[in-house]
Amino acid sequence: MALGSRLLALASALWLLPSALSAQQAAFDGARAYDHLRQVVSFGPRPAGSPAIERTREYIIGQMKALGIPVVQQGFEAKTPIGQVHMVNLIATIPGARKERVAITGHYDTKLFREFRFVGANDGGSSTAFLIEMARALKGRRSPFTIELIFFDGEEATLRDWGAGDHTYGSQYYVDNARKTGTLAGLKAMILVDMIGERSPRFLKEGRSTRWLTDEIWSAGQKLGYGSNFINEITPIEDDHVPFLDAGVPSTDIIDLDYPAWHTVNDTLDQTSARSLEIVGNTILSALGPIESRLTRTEPTAGQQPSTR
Numbered sequence: 001m002a003l004g005s006r007l008l009a010l011a012s013a014l015w016l017l018p019s020a021l022s023a024q025q026a027a028f029d030g031a032r033a034y035d036h037l038r039q040v041v042s043f044g045p046r047p048a049g050s051p052a053i054e055r056t057r058e059y060i061i062g063q064m065k066a067l068g069i070p071v072v073q074q075g076f077e078a079k080t081p082i083g084q085v086h087m088v089n090l091i092a093t094i095p096g097a098r099k100e101r102v103a104i105t106g107h108y109d110t111k112l113f114r115e116f117r118f119v120g121a122n123d124g125g126s127s128t129a130f131l132i133e134m135a136r137a138l139k140g141r142r143s144p145f146t147i148e149l150i151f152f153d154g155e156e157a158t159l160r161d162w163g164a165g166d167h168t169y170g171s172q173y174y175v176d177n178a179r180k181t182g183t184l185a186g187l188k189a190m191i192l193v194d195m196i197g198e199r200s201p202r203f204l205k206e207g208r209s210t211r212w213l214t215d216e217i218w219s220a221g222q223k224l225g226y227g228s229n230f231i232n233e234i235t236p237i238e239d240d241h242v243p244f245l246d247a248g249v250p251s252t253d254i255i256d257l258d259y260p261a262w263h264t265v266n267d268t269l270d271q272t273s274a275r276s277l278e279i280v281g282n283t284i285l286s287a288l289g290p291i292e293s294r295l296t297r298t299e300p301t302a303g304q305q306p307s308t309r
């Protein structure tokens with residue numbers, strides 16, 4: 001009788017275990033992410049150095065504060081073809097068992113257009129909204145690595161074209177600063193999202209990205225039934241992950257650049273969907289475990305990292 005009830009207690013404890021563990025990590029809620037997207041788009045065009053990006057920053061910081069997640073404002077003066085521009089990366093940190101970090105990142109600036117009103121719902125908005133909701137989903141998770149959510153400023157070129165050196169100011173600054181302060185080696189992997197809000201996204205694998213990291217994410221997405229969104233084709237795209245790749249940090253980029261409204265007046269809220277944000281959210285949350293196990297298992301030295309790209 002005693003044994004029986006103990007077994008029963010043990011069985012119910014085991015039964016409870018998986019749900020207790022998964023309760024640590026909240027599900028990614030596309031509707032919540034979309035509310036953030038609606039909010040940031042309502043601030044209007046948000047190019048680096050503008051009053052509207054300042055408001056966006058205040059909004060992000062307010063959301064992190066409400067979640068109890070500390071945010072560091074990494075400000076710097078960028079020398080651009082249109083003059084010196086004050087830019088600020090936002091770094092939100094969710095501590096894990098180790099100090100070494102896995103970064104989930106995106107840009108929150110929108111491209112400057114003087115000739116029309118560019119609100120960048122997908123390009124700039126989707127990554128911003130995504131990271132805010134990702135913070136909520138990961139807040140209670142027991143992670144082996146510390147998670148950094150990085151909101152980059154100054155991804156967009158200040159001039160019309162993506163000219164040499166005139167882009168990815170925030171990500172370049174983050175890498176330079178981490179190198180100077182000796183914290184770059186503690187960054188074990190970097191996942192970038194950009195333009196993920198389109199209604200029917202087709203994410204191709206970015207050509208220069210770290211292969212194993214890309215494959216973990218794409219296979220997680222495909223296992224979740226998002227095979228029409230995570231496609232096994234390769235395309236080269238320059239984005240905020242490049243400074244990290246150049247520095248030897250395993251990095252990947254989830255982006256659908258095949259977007260008819262890209263850099264036009266039509267990149268508005270109606271082109272985007274909560275569902276797309278949720279697809280990417282579910283996929284990254286599902287891929288995180290396998291990525292962490294792999295990082296824990298291999299602990300590759302800095303010298304070995306570039307060869308795994």
Ligand SMILES: [Zn+2]
Nearest residue numbers: 111123156263
């Ligand atoms: Zn853009």
